[in-house]
Amino acid sequence: MAESKAESGDNRAHGLALLTMMERIRAFEEHAILAAERDQLVLGAIHPSIGQEACAAGIMQAVRRDDILLSTHRGHGHTLAKGADPLEMFRELLGREGGCCGGKGGSMHIADFNVGMLGANGVVGANITIGAGAAHGLKLLKTDRIAVDIFGDGAVNRGPFLEGLNWAVVFKLPVLFVCEDNQWSATTATRTVTGGDGPGARAAAMGLPVTEVDGNDVEAVARAADEMVARIRAGKGPEFLHARTYRQTGHTSFDPASYRPEGEAERHKAEDDPIARQRAVLLAMGLSSADLDTVHDAAQAEMAALLKQAAATPFPPDNMAFSDVQDIGSPQKEAF
Amino acid sequence: MAEKMTYVEASREALREAMQADETVWCVGEDLGRGSVFGQYLGLQDEFGADRVVDAPISEAAIMGAAFGAAMVGTRPVVEMRFSDFALCATDELVNQIAKARFMFGGQSRAPMVIRKPTGMWRSSAAQHSQSLESWYTHIPGLVVVCPATPQDNYSLMKAAIAADDPVVYFEHKNIWQMEGEVDRALEVEIGKAAIRCEGSDVTIVSWSDTANLAAQAGEELAGEGIGAEVIDLRSLWPWDKEAVAASVKKTGRLIVAHESVQVGGFGGEVAATIAEAVPGARIRRLGAPRSLIAYAPNLEDQMRVTPNMIKQAAREIAQ
Numbered sequence: 001m002a003e004s005k006a007e008s009g010d011n012r013a014h015g016l017a018l019l020t021m022m023e024r025i026r027a028f029e030e031h032a033i034l035a036a037e038r039d040q041l042v043l044g045a046i047h048p049s050i051g052q053e054a055c056a057a058g059i060m061q062a063v064r065r066d067d068i069l070l071s072t073h074r075g076h077g078h079t080l081a082k083g084a085d086p087l088e089m090f091r092e093l094l095g096r097e098g099g100c101c102g103g104k105g106g107s108m109h110i111a112d113f114n115v116g117m118l119g120a121n122g123v124v125g126a127n128i129t130i131g132a133g134a135a136h137g138l139k140l141l142k143t144d145r146i147a148v149d150i151f152g153d154g155a156v157n158r159g160p161f162l163e164g165l166n167w168a169v170v171f172k173l174p175v176l177f178v179c180e181d182n183q184w185s186a187t188t189a190t191r192t193v194t195g196g197d198g199p200g201a202r203a204a205a206m207g208l209p210v211t212e213v214d215g216n217d218v219e220a221v222a223r224a225a226d227e228m229v230a231r232i233r234a235g236k237g238p239e240f241l242h243a244r245t246y247r248q249t250g251h252t253s254f255d256p257a258s259y260r261p262e263g264e265a266e267r268h269k270a271e272d273d274p275i276a277r278q279r280a281v282l283l284a285m286g287l288s289s290a291d292l293d294t295v296h297d298a299a300q301a302e303m304a305a306l307l308k309q310a311a312a313t314p315f316p317p318d319n320m321a322f323s324d325v326q327d328i329g330s331p332q333k334e335a336f
Numbered sequence: 337m338a339e340k341m342t343y344v345e346a347s348r349e350a351l352r353e354a355m356q357a358d359e360t361v362w363c364v365g366e367d368l369g370r371g372s373v374f375g376q377y378l379g380l381q382d383e384f385g386a387d388r389v390v391d392a393p394i395s396e397a398a399i400m401g402a403a404f405g406a407a408m409v410g411t412r413p414v415v416e417m418r419f420s421d422f423a424l425c426a427t428d429e430l431v432n433q434i435a436k437a438r439f440m441f442g443g444q445s446r447a448p449m450v451i452r453k454p455t456g457m458w459r460s461s462a463a464q465h466s467q468s469l470e471s472w473y474t475h476i477p478g479l480v481v482v483c484p485a486t487p488q489d490n491y492s493l494m495k496a497a498i499a500a501d502d503p504v505v506y507f508e509h510k511n512i513w514q515m516e517g518e519v520d521r522a523l524e525v526e527i528g529k530a531a532i533r534c535e536g537s538d539v540t541i542v543s544w545s546d547t548a549n550l551a552a553q554a555g556e557e558l559a560g561e562g563i564g565a566e567v568i569d570l571r572s573l574w575p576w577d578k579e580a581v582a583a584s585v586k587k588t589g590r591l592i593v594a595h596e597s598v599q600v601g602g603f604g605g606e607v608a609a610t611i612a613e614a615v616p617g618a619r620i621r622r623l624g625a626p627r628s629l630i631a632y633a634p635n636l637e638d639q640m641r642v643t644p645n646m647i648k649q650a651a652r653e654i655a656q
Contacts, residue, residue, distance in 0.1 A: 102423075113444040120406050123432055129398045130433065130542060133405025140362060163398035170393060172643055203633065235617030325445035326502040328480045328527050329575030 012285050021057035021276045023299035028086055028263045028276060031303040032076065032093055032107075033253045041311055042093050046072040046107040051248030054274035055180045056081040058221025059148060059241070059290075062229040068116045068138065070131035070148040074110045074182075074247075075120035078150055083115035086303065088157040090310035093113040104324075116145075117314040125151060125158030128177070135175035135238070146174040146232050154185030154200045163204070168238035169207045175238045176228055177203065180215065182247035187259050203240035215243030215275040219281060245248065245271060256318060338518040344375055346487040346519050346643075347508060350494035351377075351414060353521075355384055358412065362497060364403055365392040365416025365452075374454065374513050399584035400426035404434045404447055413450045420453035420507060421464050421523055435501045436476030444471040450497045451505050453499065456546060456596055457630060458510035460637060461644065466630040468545070468597035473505045474574045474606070481573040482527060485548040487517035489571055509546040530577035532584075536564030539590040539651045542581055542607055544570040547596050547642055554647035561648075563655050564588075573603050581607065582614045590654045591620045594642050599624025621650050 017173045049056065058079030060069070063082075071078040080086055084100060085214035092099030093107050100112045111119040118134060131149025138145045144148045155161055155181060168175050179199040183190055196202060200210040208251040213224045221243055247266040250257035257265065279292050322331045343351065355361045362384075363377065371378035381389035392399045397418065405414035412466035423430070443630045457466045462576045470536070473481045480502050490508065504651040533552040536559070545550040548569035555565035566584045572578050584593045591611050593604040604622045604639040612620055625640045 012342040027337065054531060070405070076348060101440060102441070102444045105440040109440040113441070118445065119437065119441060121433075124430055126401070126433055128410075128426055129401025129429065130405040132398065133402030133407075134409050135400050135405070137406030137409035139362075140406065141409065161399055163393075163395040164401065167395060167398040167402055171390075210648075241339060245650060264418045324438050325477050326438070328500055328502050330503075331477065334575060334578075 012282065012287060015219065015278065015282050015285060016287070018061065018222060019275065019282060020055050020295050020299070021081050022053035022062070022212055022218060022275050022278065023296050024086070024302065025056055025080050027299040027303040028089070030306045032090070034313070035307055036095065036253050039311070042107070043095060044106050044108070045252045045254070046093065047252055048249045049077040049085055051268060051273065052180060052182055052245045053077050054218035054221050054278070055215050055245060056149070056245045058218045059150070059178060061222055061226045062225035063146065063148055065115055068131070068144050069126040069246060070118055070134065070147065070149045071120045072124070072127065072151055073120055074106070075110060075124055075142045079110050079112060082112070082117045084112040084117055087306045088112070090307050094310050094313070095315060096310060096313040097316045098313055102320060104320065116323065125155035125160045127151060128155065128160045128164035129167065131177070132164045132175055133174060135168065135173035136171060139171070144233055146176065146229065148176045148178065150178040150180055153179060153183065153190040153199060155179070157185070157194060158279045161202070164261050164270050165203060165206045165240070167210060168263055172237040174232050174235070176206055176225070176232055176241060178210070178241045178243060179180065179201065179240060181242060181244045184247050185250070186251045187255070187257070191318045198242070200240065200242040203242070208238055208240040210240045210242060212242050213244070215245035216277060217273050217307070219277050226254065233286055245274070248273070283336040293299055338520045340516055341491065341519040342486045343487045343490050343515045344513040345509070346375055346377065346491035348380070349493040351492045351498070352380060352383070352542050354495060354498040355380070355388065360410065361412045361414065362388040362390065363414040363416060364392050366392050366394055367420055368416060373418055374510065376416070376452070385535065393617070395528045396422055396425035396628060397429055400429035400451070400467065401433065404437070405431060407447045407449050407638060408437065412498065415448045415452060417453045419465050420455040420469055421467050423451070423453050424518065425513050430505070431476050439478065446501045448501045448502045450494070450568050451503065452454045453505060453507050454510045454643055455507040456509045456511055457637065457641065458500070460632050460634060462632040463629045468595070470573055471506050471597055471601060471603040474603055478503065480527060480575065481507070482508045482571070483545040483573060484571060485512070485545055488519050488523065488549050489514060490530070491521065492523055493527065493571065495523060496527050507545060512546050512549065513647065515633070525571070527572050528575035528577060529571070530580040531567050531571055532557070532580070534565065534568040536566040537587055538564040538655050539566070539592060540581065541565050541567045541586040541647060542570060542593045542618065543595060545572065547594050550644045551594055552645055554644040554651065557644065558648055558651055563651055565651055578609070578610055578614070581588045581611060585611050585615045589618055591618055592623060592647065592650050592654060593610045594623040594647050596642060597624060598627050600627045613642055619654050621654050623647060623650055
């Protein structure tokens with residue numbers, strides 16, 4: 001009896017932690033969009049993952065800080081959930097000194113090597129071979145660390161999907177591939193430009209064990225990721241997670257997404273939002289609306305304060321335009 | 337102490353020594369276990385095992401991309417592209433990913449990699465196995481570009497390339513794998529320093545890769561005609577030894593830059609323009625391939641070559 005009570009307490013705590021991370025990701029991105037549209041502080045494009053937070057929160061809770069993550073242009077959530085500092089992330093989005101990439105990468109190249117986050121990527125699918133290779137390196141170094149490689153449904157139509165997945169199978173590498181399927185390839189519905197039975201079928205054809213999951217059910221994503229990560233860490237080879245979710249925003253924050261069928265986004269927001277669904281789960285576990293509102297409000301307050309702090313940070317020194325290019329033939333010595 | 341080695345043995349020895357000294361150094365590419373196309377890896381899989389001399393699928397993008405991922409977690413891959421022409425299948429990985437990672441991520445990462453690209457004409461290999469594309473990579477900040485022409489340089493520069501923390505695009509010329517020369521294992525060569533292949537005061541001839549050997553031959557023959565040619569083998573194109581070339585042209589007042597790649601957009605244009613600015617009044621000539629394609633038939637293929645006779649003729653004309 002006492003045990004099951006403790007267990008249900010653990011479940012509640014775990015569920016609340018998942019909700020907290022999703023609320024923080026959403027608050028981060030809502031404030032990033034404000035910074036872009038209201039404040040004109042984010043100068044380049046940002047690609048929000050609003051509506052997809054369950055993938056980031058559910059998968060990243062399954063890995064360790066020293067595991068490796070490769071992400072996409074839509075990677076704020078993954079990065080935050082991997083443990084990156086949101087102040088450094090805001091500074092990066094604003095192109096400021098003290099950003100996690102010193103202000104040189106911006107949203108699309110966000111990375112925090114301190115937490116194993118080896119980069120978002122501006123090229124769809126490019127991170128697939130790199131993630132396989134990171135796992136290859138980890139294996140050569142004889143560690144028990146693993147790599148997680150997240151990409152979207154658009155990436156399954158690029159060559160690196162085939163080359164990278166095959167590579168991981170051939171060398172039996174410790175990598176979890178995640179297709180975070182938000183159903184849209186930029187502004188084109190992915191199903192209209194994709195042959196066959198989708199990402200999972202393609203991965204299975206190359207010999208990867210495939211798990212299909214409701215990517216808006218954070219508890220289901222977390223359970224699937226826990227099981228897969230345990231097998232991968234035990235040396236059983238790469239696996240493939242196909243998480244079906246939905247991109248509630250346009251391709252970028254400036255894209256009104258008028259190409260979408262009328263009512264599609266509204267229906268997803270109303271019926272299939274991962275945060276709303278997890279709130280319902282926690283309410284059913286006995287938590288109160290007030291408890292959950294506290295989580296929401298704390299996340300919003302945290303990100304509002306951090307954005308303000310980031311906006312008060314100066315731009316990087318001018319000479320950083322020439323730093324960290326290369327040692328031999330560095331533009332700091334000769335740029336012409 | 338010098339020993340006789342071929343060009344192909346020289347870089348293989350350099351790689352072997354680097355792998356013996358540092359177990360994070362490994363190599364990856366197609367058919368490496370059998371030595372690869374030209375024997376560059378013969379015996380290495382027996383010595384170091386299949387985990388460090390990795391036989392890859394024919395997946396250039398994955399070879400390049402995976403090696404990059406492995407470099408970012410702390411290994412030092414040597415990547416074999418088989419033919420420089422095939423490396424174009426991995427252009428995104430090299431140009432958009434490897435070359436930019438350190439900068440984009442604000443110095444958090446390095447990509448200590450050597451990307452080997454056998455280059456150049458090799459009798460009747462036709463249009464997709466013969467190109468010299470080294471100038472393309474000089475245009476990409478983040479990359480180091482090396483083009484050794486002799487066994488000694490292929491030994492010393494391969495060692496320097498593996499030791500570098502930068503991505504080094506390493507062009508070995510396919511026509512000289514069996515070229516023999518003295519190699520002193522103790523001799524270090526700094527990437528970015530040219531070699532004076534012969535001295536002279538009448539005309540400076542700048543080249544690299546196998547064309548530097550042709551230029552050296554031309555230089556010796558010109559000496560017999562009473563024309564003193566100073567032949568400079570750049571050995572690397574980024575960085576390149578502007579000081580050595582400028583100092584020579586200040587002495588000779590004349591520059592010929594000769595290379596196997598297409599003259600239009602070739603690195604010879606960069607050398608010529610830089611020296612035109614640095615040494616006002618210098619007479620300058622470029623010799624490169626015509627802007628056409630490399631054919632299979634030998635009489636057609638030969639029309640794309642820069643020969644010692646062409647270099648000598650240019651020297652005679654410019655020296656007048």
